[in-house]
Amino acid sequence: MKNLKIENKHLLPEPWYAYPVLKKNEFEVIKLTEKKTTYGAEIRVGIQDGVWTLGYSFLGSGCNPGRKWGEFKSREDAINYFINENLPKLEEMKRDPSKKPYMCKDAEINEIIKNLIVLKVNLSQLSLF
Secondary structure, three states, rough: OOOEOOOOHHHHOOHHOOOOOOHHHHHHHEEOOOOOOOOOOOEEEEEOOOEEEEEEOOEEEEOOOHHHHHHHHHHHHHHHHHHHHHHHHHHHHHHHHOOOOOOOOOHHHHHHHHHHHHHHHHHHHHOOO
């Protein structure tokens, strides 16, 4: 699998961790859960300084898109990176319930897995054109 994430923190002003992220109305949200659940999940993608960036809200943690978290050549690369990083974690949570966040329901994990797989298939079909 190719490395989709480009680390360019060294190009940001120091300290890199203080570099701003995109504000709520500056990025696209892809919901992975239909309704608000205990935790919920969504992928956030947007363009900052001319490059694609990734953020997320995922099982109790999250961040808005920003270059300090990594850059991507395309929207699809950013989304695929999120899927590749998190699908194995979710499958592990299914196998071992002790890995799930507190009060996270199996139905929520299953819904996120299903939606990530559908998203991955849709992205792969788009790349055929």
